[in-house]
Amino acid sequence: MNFRQFAFKNVFRNKRLYAGYFFSCAFSVMIFFVYSMLAFHPELDFSGKGGYGQGAQTSMDVSQYIIYFFTFFFILYSMSVFLKSRKKEFGICIMQGMSDLQLRRLVFLENVIIGLASTVSGIAIGLLLSKGMLIMGSTVLTLEQPLSFYLPTKAALFTFVAFALLFIFISLFTAVILRSSSLIDLLKGTAKPxxxxxxxxxxxxxxxxxxxxxxxxxxxxxxxxxxxxxxxxxxxxxxxxxxxxxxxxxxxxxxxxxxxxxxxSKTNLITLSDLAYRMKDNARMFFLVAIISTVAFCAIGTLVGMKSMFTAKITESVPAFKYESYAGNPQEAEHSKLIEQELTEAKINYEPLVIQKKRLEDAETKKSYSIISETNYNKITKEEIQLTDGEALLFYPDNMGFGGQPVGQEKQISLQDGRTLDIKENTVLPIALQQVEFSRTAIVSDAVFQSLSESLTESTSYVFHVEDWRQTLNVSKQLNEKLQGNGEHYSFFSRAYDLNDINQGFGQILLTGLFIGAVFFVAAGSFLYFRLYADLDHDRAQFRSITKLGLTEGELSKIVSTQIGLLFFVPIIVALIHGAVALNSLQNTFNANLVKESALVLGSFTIIQILYFLFIRANYVKKLKEVM
The missing domain is CATH 1.20.58 (Methane Monooxygenase Hydroxylase; Chain G, domain 1)
Structure with a gap:
């Protein structure tokens, strides 16, 4: 048996130690490959589809490198823990005559074997799951048509080359780690202080x-x-x-x-006696897991929350259809007729509303206002207000606490002819009014509105209310194309079209966040796995001794469940609390209610962690019971 055969057989003889490292690497490769498969998908190039599309495409490209960068450190950490669990084995090899050079060569060959095997396995698993991942990607991106299946040759080649180089570099780097260890350190292995x-x-x-x-x-x-x-x-x-x-x-x-x-009381003596050592020994790992998990929670929670907020804001403030015609628009009648014609042909029931607006600059403060008559205001809000010629209602956009010019402090509006209007009400724009005008708006009596001089800043809003507006995307696209987006003298808005644009952009960003969060969370779980199985031999010896004193299988299961439960849930619970506080701060930032989104994200991670704990606990208890 030559040296390469020895390294190859060494990998397969000790499956328990190698399996955790192999599966962690394979899963990281699979995540990267699936992400690359979506990033290189010919139907997911949004770079030419407006600002949201360009931003989303850039974020997706950058995130690919972030995932690779973090995966490098994750695998490097996994390798260091993996090598630490084998120190005693390395010490025995040196005692049998193996030189330092041969030991480094052995570790290098083993890492290359595991690295290449996990790379090929990760890509293969990714290919098997590719159809489901494309469906998931279509759902997250809210695409009208599901992503078609394609042979991801570019993604597979890119992933293979990237991780082959990564594993070769890490394998070479481990030589430095081994060279700094003396024989006595290796023989001590992972003995506890x-x-x-x-x-x-x-x-x-x-x-x-x-x-x-x-x-x-x-x-x-x-x-x-x-x-x-x-x-x-x-x-x-x-x-x-x-x-x-x-x-x-x-x-x-x-x-x-x-x-x-x-x-x-009962088995607390054994549990608490060992618990302090476990907490002290695993403190840095707990800290790392807690911080990484918090980042995963916050990244995904923030993206889900932001998408929810933007969607809700557009749904509230953008009408089903709105055509804004500015002064001097020669196509106003033609375009308004075109919109009505398209809606009628599509058999869409609509309720039209035509609102005239004027612009006014305060003679003293120089602040600019959009002016709407009380009659039109009553049409918009379904109210019945009455204003005298010396009164006005003032509404301003909600700055969501981000400062800017002071709002809500004006007491009067000074007209250019010397008249003043007392502000009767000064508050945030109501939702109904936002669908017509989103800037600082003053409501005046019909007489005052008519007396205001005409100017080039006047405009007319053609608002079309549609009950079943979610079915209007195709009509919106047709109208947007025929009206050529925004002209010099007019603008066209559609709720379904704007939401689709937001969903495409945020969908891509959310997809990147999900994958980055998945890598972070898998890394956290793998840290816990390696730490647990690094202590297996010590735990076996400990429980074998305690069993001789009368420890039952039920008591063993209880002690182990408590210890593993603390190992798995203490850092995750801390991360959940950190994440909940962070997401609450996001709510405070935008004055939005994100309880549902926060509960969904944090609850999903909690369920995954519970399932992971139950699986690991069952296998670990089984390993310990083998020595009883």
Whole structure:
């Protein structure tokens, strides 16, 4: 048996250790390949479809490199944990006469074998799942026609070359890791430190204070202040999270151990005795998992929330159809007739509304207002207001807390002829009025409206209300094409068309967020998997000894379930709380209700984690029971 055969057989002899590393790598390759398959799909090039399309295409291209960049560090970390679990094996090889050069060559060959196998496997699995992924992509992107299946040769070649180079580089890099380890370090393997973990009371209290302070700031700030406070809060909470796992957790466990009644109850003595060591040993890994999971939650939650907010805003403020004609438009009558004709031919029932508007500049403040008569206002809002010639209602767009010019403070409007109008009401634009005008708007009596001089800034809004507006996309596209988008003297808007544009752009961005979030979450799960199985030999020896003292299988299952449950759920619960606070800040930023979207995202990740825990727990308990 030559050296290459030895390396090849070594991979297959110890399937348990190699399997976790292999599947993590294969899954990362599969995620990257599926994403590349969608990125290179000939029907998903939105770069020439307006601002949203160009932005979405750029984000998709950039995200591909982000996924690859993060995957590199994920696989590098996985490799370091994988090598750490094999230190004792390497030490025995050196004792048998293997040189450092041969050991590095062995590890290099093993990594190349696993890397190439996982690359080919990841691409193959991606191909098998490609049809389902294309359907999922069509759903997320809300495409009118499902994405057609194609042979992703470019994506497969790109993925293979990218990951082949990645695994070769990582395999070479591991030589540096091994060279720094002495024989005695290798033979000690993953043995745990003997001294009992200690915790600083000051740092434990500091952890609680920092996290609480970060949460309070996140809940208090509103509007533009959320953006300003983002980095400081993230830094404060991150430091607090690190001390939470390294200090506060150990501090609390030690306090629990001092409660003799609790400590000596049932199997708590075994559970709590080992728990402090596990928390201390895994503190950095817990911190890493918590932060990575928080990033995944926030990335996906923010994208889902933003898409929901923009969709809701367009649905509220953009009418089914709106034709805005400016002063001097020679095609006004022709275009309004064309819209009515197209809607009639498509058998779409509509309710037309024609609103005349004028522009006015305040003689003193120089602020500009859009002026609508009280009669037209009553048509729009279905109200019955009556204004005197000296009164006005003033409405302004909601700046969502982002500042800008002070609004809601005007008391009077000064006309150019010296007259003044007292503002009777000063508030945010109502939804019905937003469908006609979205700038600062004043409502005046019919007499005042008629007395205002005509100007080139006058306009007329032709609004068409349609009950079943979701079925108007085809008509909207036809009208948009015939009216050639926006002309010099007019503008055309359609709710279905604008929503479709938003869905295409945000759909692509959401798709990238889902894949990046999936990579992050898989990375977090793999960290937990490697950490758990790195302790398997130690746990086997420990429980074999305790079993001789009378530990039953039921008690073993209870202890292991508690320990694995803490390993899996403590960092995830922390991440869920961090994510919920972050998504609440997003709500505060835009004054929107994102409870449904936040619950959907966080709930989905929680369910996945529970299923992952149940699967790993069943297999781990089975491995431990083999020694009883």
């Amino acid at each position: 003997k001294p009992e973990p200690k915790a600083s009371t000051f740092l434990a209290l500091l952890a609680a204070f920092l996290i609480l302070a970060g949460y309070v700031i996140a809940f208090v700030v509103r509007g533009a202040m959320v953006i300003i406070a983002l980095l400081p809060v993230a830094l404060i909470v991150s430091i607090g999270t690190y001390f939470l796992f390294t200090q506060l957790s150990v501090y609390m466990i030690n306090k629990l151990k001092k409660n003799q009644k609790l400590y000596r």
